Amino acid sequence: MKAAGRREPPLVHLAVALLFLFLLLFLALPVGRLVLSALGDNASGHSTFALLLANPLYLDSLIGSLAASAGAALLAAMLALPPAWTLWRLQWQPPLAVQLLGFMPLFVPPFMLSLSLQSLLGRGGGLGFWLAGRIDLDPSQWGLAGLIVIEAIHYAPLLLSLVVLSTAPLARDAGIAAHLGDGWARLTRRVFLPLGMPGLAFGMAITFLKTLDDLATPLSLGLTNLIAPLAYFRVGTHGAGDLVAAALALVLIAVSMLAWTLGAGRMRQIPMTWNGTHLRPDAARPGQQHLAATLLAAVAGFTALCYSGMVVTAFAGVWSHTLWPESWGLQHFAAALATESASFINTLRYCGTAALIDVVIGLAIAYVLRRAPARRELRLTQGVAGLLGVPGVALAITYLQCVDSGIAIPFDATGVLLALAFALRGLPFALPACSYALRGLPDAHLDAARLSGASTFLIAWRIVLPALAFGLVVAFLISFGIAAVDLSSAMLLIPSETEAPAAYTIYLNMQTSTGRGTGSALAVLAIAAVAIVLTATAALIARRDPGAAAPRSEHGAPP
Amino acid sequence: MANIQIDHLGKRYGDKTVLADFSLDLTDGECFTLLGPSGCGKTVLLRLIAGFEKPESGTIRIDGQVVTDAGDGSSVSPDRRGLGMVFQDYAVWPHMSVFDNIAYPLKLAGIEISARRERTLRAIELVGLAGLDARLPSQLSGGQQQRVALARALVSEPRLLLLDEPLNNLDANLREEMRFEIKALQQKLGITILYVTHDQEIALAIADRIAVMDENGRLRQLGTPEEVYERPVDDFVFRFLGIANFLPVSRRDGALCVGDQAGDWPSLPPAHYGDTLTAGFRPGDVQLSRDGAGLTGTIRRASFLGAQFDYLIDIGGALIRTALPSHDALALGLLFDEGDACRVGFHSVQWFDRAIPTSDKV
The missing domain is CATH 3.40.50.300 (P-loop containing nucleotide triphosphate hydrolases)
Structure with a gap:
């Protein structure tokens, strides 16, 4: 229930003011500055933008980026829709843990898939070696199509989970309607597609934006004629103050914003406001359950197969120009833990700081949203979700330009800018978790504590913290995970290679033939950690029973 | 305390x-x-x-x-x-x-x-x-x-x-x-x-x-x-304290009429009230009969609710509801079907000194 109209304590006004100050200082002002410099004239008096448009290289890269992003989004949708429809048709909702594992693409960088497929299908070993001379499956030889396929395979499980989440609540009702004579073709057209559209649109928008912003995957495939890699190279060769880099960053922001707006237009129910009530298991008949489980196992098996190149590399001793490694061992894991443990500490430092910022700000926004009238709530939610339209490469260039112009010099080489960039990009994902946490704390719980004589500190310690703890930990983990795989910001903003987070260290290792085993071992450890955290979160959610604290109307006590 | x-x-x-x-x-x-x-x-x-x-x-x-x-x-x-x-x-x-x-x-x-x-x-x-x-x-x-x-x-x-x-x-x-x-x-x-x-x-x-x-x-x-x-x-x-029936009543030549029918009322409105009035009563205040004195009405809906019969009655275009104990209905032969004519009297009525909109929906 909304509590609009209530008088807010001064602390709330202070929190809101600090929130807007944060967004103003670390987003609005830097981006505004970038826009002004990108639209201005260069030293020779020519418009940077006009030069950009006149150069076929940049125009080709823009077309290439758009084609790759749109192609990946479309292909991911094509891969996800058939299994999603089949699960809906079988009226079976996967267990919560499986649904959450579908979100793994958000917490695993796609370049890992690229390098895994190259290990598996490249000419140096594995299937690629075996097939040599007959057919060339090396994804690094496919050009833009390789990038599209890799991004699509990477993000398809996310789209599948989102569509399942959107459509499952009415799967049984559709089954009943079909039983009463309604055709499945009509039900698909009138029920499945409209219901699945918000999830599909959100997933496609995420795939588009992440592909557009992806630096590591195109570089791992040797693709440089795209906007993000070009901007990255311009900064590397011409310095942070380069106006062309600024203009390219602006193009990235403009395209992302446009794509997000178009995608958001299709989302009648914004996924950012999903509250978890859809996560209820549906009862399908045993035959349907087996069929659906087999289908999901096939999807999981295909995904695992794609990543198997990385796993085999991690456990392989020597693997060169043979179908199978000549020896096996754990030496890569030992090397990874011995030489690259600093990268984990760096990850904790940057991503932990970013996640902490996200939890604090997300909680403040969630509190404001709870108090806001419906229309303002929607606008604010969409505004925060709009942060997804600020690509990591563009944000990093924006910050670097601030450093270059002397504005942000105190933050240079401290890693603070990287943590801030991570925080801004993680906020749209942390906010729903914070809102979910806050829903577990009705105002009446605080009033009851006040009436009992609890001080503000005791209310915070004994009532608020226990009620919010789980949701805030989830928000922290989400934000942490999103930041941990954000290579686009990291590649531009890390103070030095020794201070790089784990994802960047994995990328660097996997780019070299000597470090590929160590990088793969690190990647396997990271993916295993993500899978464990997601499964544990699912188990905890199931045990907590989100509706447990809500009043029930049954007469008897539950068992 | x-x-x-x-x-x-x-x-x-x-x-x-x-x-x-x-x-x-x-x-x-x-x-x-x-x-x-x-x-x-x-x-x-x-x-x-x-x-x-x-x-x-x-x-x-x-x-x-x-x-x-x-x-x-x-x-x-x-x-x-x-x-x-x-x-x-x-x-x-x-x-x-x-x-x-x-x-x-x-x-x-x-x-x-x-x-x-x-x-x-x-x-x-x-x-x-x-x-x-x-x-x-x-x-x-x-x-x-x-x-x-x-x-x-x-x-x-x-x-x-x-x-x-x-x-x-x-x-x-x-x-x-x-x-x-x-x-x-x-x-x-x-x-x-x-x-x-x-x-x-x-x-x-x-x-x-x-x-x-x-x-x-x-x-x-x-x-x-x-x-x-x-x-x-x-x-x-x-209205707030329970199901409320309202009938538009006009005072004509000293008689209190619903449409063209002069009613038989258990109490009279205060003398200072005007000529346009409304009679308010609960379903239980209705005295139902097949014939005799009272306003003429038509049964629009008959519902058996176990302990009582719930009738919706049309009186000159205004709809009212009654609650008749099932035992009384059986003993007095007041089991009506939809479309039956009936007579409506009242045990008790509240008078309101103005026209109050009445229900016209079944």
Whole structure:
């Protein structure tokens, strides 16, 4: 229930003011500055933008980026829709843990898939070696199509989970309607597609934006004629103050914003406001359950197969120009833990700081949203979700330009800018978790504590913290995970290679033939950690029973 | 026990005035019900009394002591007002056991451990939750959670108990059971209760006195349940306290007519009322017959509800509902079918000095 109209304590006004100050200082002002410099004239008096448009290289890269992003989004949708429809048709909702594992693409960088497929299908070993001379499956030889396929395979499980989440609540009702004579073709057209559209649109928008912003995957495939890699190279060769880099960053922001707006237009129910009530298991008949489980196992098996190149590399001793490694061992894991443990500490430092910022700000926004009238709530939610339209490469260039112009010099080489960039990009994902946490704390719980004589500190310690703890930990983990795989910001903003987070260290290792085993071992450890955290979160959610604290109307006590 | 004086209370949220110049007195040991539609400001009044909100004008006294005075801005904190409160969604803390929930106010008050334990167990016993003290709220039903909230509100032995629609989330059977239990508790403890609800059945069942508020936060009528039910001051109160039938009546040559029919009325409107009137009555006030005296009507819908027959009757275009006990209907041969003609008389009628829109929908 909304509590609009209530008088807010001064602390709330202070929190809101600090929130807007944060967004103003670390987003609005830097981006505004970038826009002004990108639209201005260069030293020779020519418009940077006009030069950009006149150069076929940049125009080709823009077309290439758009084609790759749109192609990946479309292909991911094509891969996800058939299994999603089949699960809906079988009226079976996967267990919560499986649904959450579908979100793994958000917490695993796609370049890992690229390098895994190259290990598996490249000419140096594995299937690629075996097939040599007959057919060339090396994804690094496919050009833009390789990038599209890799991004699509990477993000398809996310789209599948989102569509399942959107459509499952009415799967049984559709089954009943079909039983009463309604055709499945009509039900698909009138029920499945409209219901699945918000999830599909959100997933496609995420795939588009992440592909557009992806630096590591195109570089791992040797693709440089795209906007993000070009901007990255311009900064590397011409310095942070380069106006062309600024203009390219602006193009990235403009395209992302446009794509997000178009995608958001299709989302009648914004996924950012999903509250978890859809996560209820549906009862399908045993035959349907087996069929659906087999289908999901096939999807999981295909995904695992794609990543198997990385796993085999991690456990392989020597693997060169043979179908199978000549020896096996754990030496890569030992090397990874011995030489690259600093990268984990760096990850904790940057991503932990970013996640902490996200939890604090997300909680403040969630509190404001709870108090806001419906229309303002929607606008604010969409505004925060709009942060997804600020690509990591563009944000990093924006910050670097601030450093270059002397504005942000105190933050240079401290890693603070990287943590801030991570925080801004993680906020749209942390906010729903914070809102979910806050829903577990009705105002009446605080009033009851006040009436009992609890001080503000005791209310915070004994009532608020226990009620919010789980949701805030989830928000922290989400934000942490999103930041941990954000290579686009990291590649531009890390103070030095020794201070790089784990994802960047994995990328660097996997780019070299000597470090590929160590990088793969690190990647396997990271993916295993993500899978464990997601499964544990699912188990905890199931045990907590989100509706447990809500009043029930049954007469008897539950068992 | 406590008495409360509310004087000229005013509360606004932005441009919206929720309460304006609101005054009310509650006396020691009574069960007082504030009845009104959703959004009329009754919960706000409760929150003002509890001290969770501050008014723009007026004062609130509990046992003669000023606890809120908008004039000088003074306000006694909620925990020092000697109140207990049960919230609409119970507000039982989900991470604390039944025992800890109930004992928490005593712990904060610094009550020594053995006394705290004894009083907590007594409160648990009082609300019928003995043996469930180690359970978490998630292991309780809605009714049991409501009892935890009630025990927590009572454990500090408050002077006044505020109840904010605490039965809303319960099913019909449990709601009925709990309303009698609350009344029994109030009589046993002799505590003053202020009960806020929009449910007239609960209000009538448990209240010693009822105040009826309208959607603008104004007090329409104050009195015993019998007074407000039998002698409503206006059609709003009449309508709010149960199913209301209205018939348009005109005074012609001294006769009180519905359309062209002169009715046989059990009472006459006051002499100073005009010629355009409305007769208000409950379904149970209708005297139904097949022929004889009374207004002529046509049965539009006949429903058997077990203990009674519910008939919808068309009288000159106005639709009214009756409730006829099944035994009477069988004994008197008053089993009507849709389309049958009937005669309608009245046991009791409320007169209103104006035309009130009547129902024209089946």
